[in-house]
Amino acid sequence: MNRIAIFGGTFNPIHNGHLHIAQQFEKQLHVQRLLFIPTFVPPHKQISDLAPAEDRLEMCRLACLGTSYEVSDLEIRRGGPSYTAETLAELKQNNPGTELYFITGEDMFLTLEQWYQPELIYSLATICAAPRSTDGVDKLHAYAKRLAAHGARVILQNIDYLPVSSTMVRDAVRQGRSIDALVPPRVAHYIQENGLYQRN
Ligand code: ATP
DSSP states (O other): OEEEEEEEEOOTTOOHHHHHHHHHHHHHHTOSEEEEEEOSBOTTOOOSSOOOHHHHHHHHHHHHTTSSOEEOOHHHHHOSBOOHHHHHHHHHHHSTTEEEEEEEEHHHHTTGGGSSSHHHHHHHEEEEEEOOSTTHHHHHHHHHHHHHHTTOOEEEOOOOOOOOOHHHHHHHHHTTOOOTTTSOHHHHHHHHHTTTTSOO
């Protein structure tokens, strides 16, 4: 059966931590396609310095150049709050007979029960979660048990996480520090050329 992995996020901007967990899951899951899907409006996050959707999409495209990853503008085209349940339903409908895998880092995984229609998410995709802190794996295991009781299929991957976040990237830009160790060179260049994240 065909397998598609979906990596949803605000990607404000995409950074090396995102690319690292995508690589790890791509290896483990043997998926035919891995899609980065930037949100239009993130329903679970309040962000003061959210770059326009087109810029976040373009930075994802630049980060994925020369890789096998794809970038989808499905949530941006749909507009409104970007609910994962709706995205997965759309992908399932457009790709009949395909198994879906939804990749998430620790912080988002631990809030899954509060998402819009979580049970629909569980029925449409296997949830793939990775730690983002030193004691993350234990928390992931405990939470995965809870979700399994509601019918979720969960794959936990104990990868060495990269301690990088989009917040770190935005802070560094604002403070005039280098972001070369945090994002791919093309993304750093795009941020500079377009004057993103200069102020709050
Ligand atoms: P921000 O700092 O603005 O909150 P972020 O770095 O958390 O952003 P998002 O685009 O919100 O980035 O994250 C998208 C997905 O990627 C989430 O599931 C998140 O948990 C995961 N993720 C982000 N960074 C990492 C990382 N360094 N290691 C593992 N997972 C990560």
